[in-house]
Every structure is written in structure tokens, then in C-alpha cells.
Amino acid sequence: EVQLVQSGAEVKKPGESLKISCKASGYSFTTYWIGWVRQTPGKGLEWMAIIYPVDSDIRYSPSFQGRVTISVDRSITTAYLQWSSLRASDTAMYYCVRHVETQFDYWGQGNLITVSS
């Protein structure tokens, strides 16, 4: 059974750094791209980035390029999303997704990130 299990909710202050994780299991980790999708009440679902675990080839949405960093650790089949300096506007639910062709066929349970002073 394919599973994407994400790390828990986080409450951070503006300017702080953060790295969230997504542990993949139940499939060959190096066969599929894996990525992140943001959900907010105002903007809905937004694709952020995807990475190919074999060679760490990365695609970023122009909206998120430079704001976040996606990475993987193949040895533990885990993907990461990190921020160096959070803003209040980063408050959102973040979903880890498995990417195949042009769709996202499996989703993690979500990380609720709250950034507030």
C-alpha cells in the first residue's frame, strides 16, 4: 500500500527556519517524482515543486522558486520541504504528493504550518 506520511503540525515565528518531511513507503521510491502542494483558504491548491529521487532533478513553480527548497534522502525514502525565513503568508496546509505523468496520484495527510508572532 502506497503511503506518504508527513511530519506533524508546526507553529513558528516570522523569520524562523523550518524543514518538514514526508516518508514514502509501499512503492519504489526512485521510480516516481515526489513533490509538494500548498492549500490556503484564499488561493486554494497550488503546486509548489517536484523532485526526481534518482538524480534530484527539480522543478519549481515560479511562484515558489527561491522561497522554498525541496530535497530527498533516498536512503530513508523521505522528501523534504524547507524554508530559511518564514513569513506569515506561509501559513497553510502543505501536502506531500506522488507525481506520475501529469497528475498527483497519492497524497500525504498534510502538515499544517502556522507562522505567527
Added chain:
Amino acid sequence: QSALTQPPSVSGAPGQRVTISCTGSNSNIGAGYHVHWYQQLPGTAPKLLIYGNTNRPSGVPDRFSASKAGTSASLAITGLQPEDEGDYYCQSYDSLSVLYVFGTGTKVTVL
């Protein structure tokens, strides 16, 4: 970022048929890119409902169907059930902005 437009809400009585439209442009749906649909039930993560314009993943009931024509696509739910209540999103690829785009989302209410 949203390049795909959906109606904010649709509703229907149990057993009825409802449809959700997804309107794009010549740089996404009209360019031939596949449309996919996701179902998000209250308090849960989105789930792939339809992929490749018309295909249902294993386990998705056949009361869910979808079609695509020109720059638009639509999702139909026939025999609406109370457990179908939630949010539905279309998704495609946009060659102009070079990114995967989602629809604005439609809330389905079962009366």
C-alpha cells in the same frame, strides 16, 4: 496562480445527478493536456478521483465520470450520495506558466 475556473458550489438531492465544469484556455486544457479531478472530503487530504480526462483509479465508484472538450472539462456525479459531500478540484498542466494548475474548487452539497 489558478488558471482553471470552476463554479463555487453545486448541490443536489440524494440520487440526483450533478455536474461540475472546469474552464481553462488554449495553454492548458485546450492545448491537449490531460485533466484530472480530485475529491477532498471534510478534514481530509485530496484524493485522485479521475485521471487522464476520463479514467477512474481502482476503487472509485462508477457513479463518478468525466469528460473533456475544447478548453473545458466536466465531472459528473450520478446517483449522488451523502458521502459525496465535499470539495472537488480539476487539475491540468499549463504550458504558458510552465506549471501544474488546479481549479478554483467546487463545494458539493447533498441536500
